Amino acid sequence: MLFVLLALLSLMAAFADIMLGTTSIPLNEVWAVIVGSSENANYIKIITELRLPKIIVALLSGMALSASGLQMQTMFRNPLAGPYVLGINSGASLGVALFTLALPMLSGVSGTMFMRLGITGVAWIGSAAVLMLVMALSRKIKSVSTILIIGMMLGSAISAIVGVLQYMGSEESLKTFVVWTMGSLSTVTMADISIFAPIIIVGLVLGIVAIKSLNMLLLGEGYARTMGLNVRRSRIIIFLSTTLLAGTVTAFCGPIGFIGLAMPHLARMTFRTADHRVLMPATILWGALSMLLCCLLTDLVAHHSMILPVNTITALLGVPIIIFVVMRNRNRQ
Numbered sequence: 001m002l003f004v005l006l007a008l009l010s011l012m013a014a015f016a017d018i019m020l021g022t023t024s025i026p027l028n029e030v031w032a033v034i035v036g037s038s039e040n041a042n043y044i045k046i047i048t049e050l051r052l053p054k055i056i057v058a059l060l061s062g063m064a065l066s067a068s069g070l071q072m073q074t075m076f077r078n079p080l081a082g083p084y085v086l087g088i089n090s091g092a093s094l095g096v097a098l099f100t101l102a103l104p105m106l107s108g109v110s111g112t113m114f115m116r117l118g119i120t121g122v123a124w125i126g127s128a129a130v131l132m133l134v135m136a137l138s139r140k141i142k143s144v145s146t147i148l149i150i151g152m153m154l155g156s157a158i159s160a161i162v163g164v165l166q167y168m169g170s171e172e173s174l175k176t177f178v179v180w181t182m183g184s185l186s187t188v189t190m191a192d193i194s195i196f197a198p199i200i201i202v203g204l205v206l207g208i209v210a211i212k213s214l215n216m217l218l219l220g221e222g223y224a225r226t227m228g229l230n231v232r233r234s235r236i237i238i239f240l241s242t243t244l245l246a247g248t249v250t251a252f253c254g255p256i257g258f259i260g261l262a263m264p265h266l267a268r269m270t271f272r273t274a275d276h277r278v279l280m281p282a283t284i285l286w287g288a289l290s291m292l293l294c295c296l297l298t299d300l301v302a303h304h305s306m307i308l309p310v311n312t313i314t315a316l317l318g319v320p321i322i323i324f325v326v327m328r329n330r331n332r333q
Contacts, residue, residue: 002270006285013292014059018051021299050186057188058295059288060200061253062263064245066287067207069260070267070279071238074214076148079325083246083260086151086239087130090158092250093181095126097162100176101169119180120192120251127247130154131239138235144221182309183254185295196252203244207280210237214276257311258318263287265325290317 018030025043032038033047068083076085084090099122133154138147166174188196213234216224221231249256267282268274294313301308 003281003285006282006289010059010285010289010292013289013296014055017055017058017292017296017299018047020296021046021051049190053188053190053193054185054295055292056193057185057196057253058291060197061185061249061256062259062287062289062291063284064200064203064249064287065256065260066263066267066283066290067204067280068242068245069262070264070276070283071207071210071214071242072260073264074217074276075235075238076144077218077220078148079265080261080322081148082257083242084155084250084255084257085148086134086242087155087158088127088243088246089250089255090155090162091126091128091130092123092247093126093162093255094158095122095124095129096180097165097169097177098122100173100180101165123251124247127243127250130158131243131247135236135239138239139232142221144235180254181311183256183311183314185253185291185298185310188252192252196248199244199248203241203248204284206237206241206244210234210241211276211280213237214280218274253310255311256314258314258322259287259290262318262321263290265321266290290314293317 015027015030019025019027023042023046025046029038029040029043030047032040033044038044065083069081072081072083072085073079075081078085096119099118134147134151137150141147141150166177169177213224213229216227216229217231217234224231224234246260263286264279264283266286267279270286271278271282273279291314294310294317297313298308298310
C-alpha cells in the first residue's frame with residue numbers, strides 16, 4: 001500500500017512540476033501535449049524541451065542517489081554514510097576544477113556545448129579514477145572500516161587540491177566552478193538523457209543484484225563469509241553500482257547533497273524493516289519523490305523571479321531528517 005501511495009505522490013509531483021514555473025500551464029494543456037493533441041506551439045516547446053527533461057533527470061537522480069546511499073550505509077554499517085563517502089564527489093570536483101580553473105582560456109565559453117560536455121566528461125573521469133583507486137586498495141584491505149577512512153582521507157586531500165586551484169583561478173573560471181558545485185537539474189537536455197538514463201539504469205540493476213549480499217552484510221562481513229558470500233566480489237559490485245549512480249549524477253547535475261543520506265532513513269522509518277528486498281525499492285521511491293518535490297519548490301520560487309540552486313532545497317529537506325536520526329539513535333543508547 002505504501003509503495004502505491006509513494007508512486008502516486010511521485011506522479012502527482014511530476015505533473016505539478018510540468019504545470020508550474022515561470023509560465024503556468026493548465027492541466028488539460030499538459031495532457032494534450034503528452035498525448036500529442038496540443039496545437040499550442042509554445043506549450044509544446046516548454047514541456048518537451050525544458051520541463052520534461054528536468055523531471056526525468058530529477059526522477060533518475062533521486063533514485064540513483066538514494067539507492068547508492070542505502071548501499072553505502074549497509075556496506076559500512078554507518079547510518080551517516082552517503083553516496084559520496086568513497087570520495088566520488090571529490091574526484092568529480094577535482095576533474096571539474098582542473099578543467100575550469102586550470103584551463104583559464106576556456107572560462108569565457110561556459111555556456112557552449114563544448115564547455116558543458118567537457119565538465120560532464122572530466123567529472124565522470126574524476127569519479128571513475130577515485131573508484132579504481134578505492135577498488136585497488138580494497139583488494140589488499142579486508143577491513144571495510146579502513147576502506148571508509150581511506151575514502152574520507154582521499155576526499156579531504158582532493159578537496160585541499162581543489163581549494164588551491166580555486167585560490168589560483170580567475171574570476172570567470174571560479175564562477176563557472178561555483179555554479180557547478182551548486183547543482184542544477186535544468187542543464188541536462190534530452191540528448192544528454194540518452195547517455196544519462198542508461199548508465200543510471202545499469203547502476204540500479206547492479207544495486208538490485210546486490211540486495212541478497214546487502215542483507216547478509218547487515219550482520220557483518222564475518223557472518224556473511226560463513227554464509228558463503230564472496231565478500232570481495234560483493235564489494236566490487238556495490239562500489240561499481242555506487243560510482244555509476246552517484247558519479248553520473250554528479251557529472252551531469254553537479255553534487256547534490258543529503259538525498260542519498262536521508263532517504264534510506266526515511267524508508268526505514270516508514271516501512272519499519274531492515275530487509276533490502278523492501279528497503280531498496282522503498283528508498284528508490286522516496287528518492288524519486290523527494291527530488292521531484294525539490295524540483296517543484298525550485299519551480300515555485302522561480303515563479304517569483306528568483307532561482308535557487310537545487311543543493312539549497314535538498315539541504316533544507318535532508319538536514320531535519322538527519323538531525324532526527326542522530327537524536328533518535330542517541331536516545332536509544
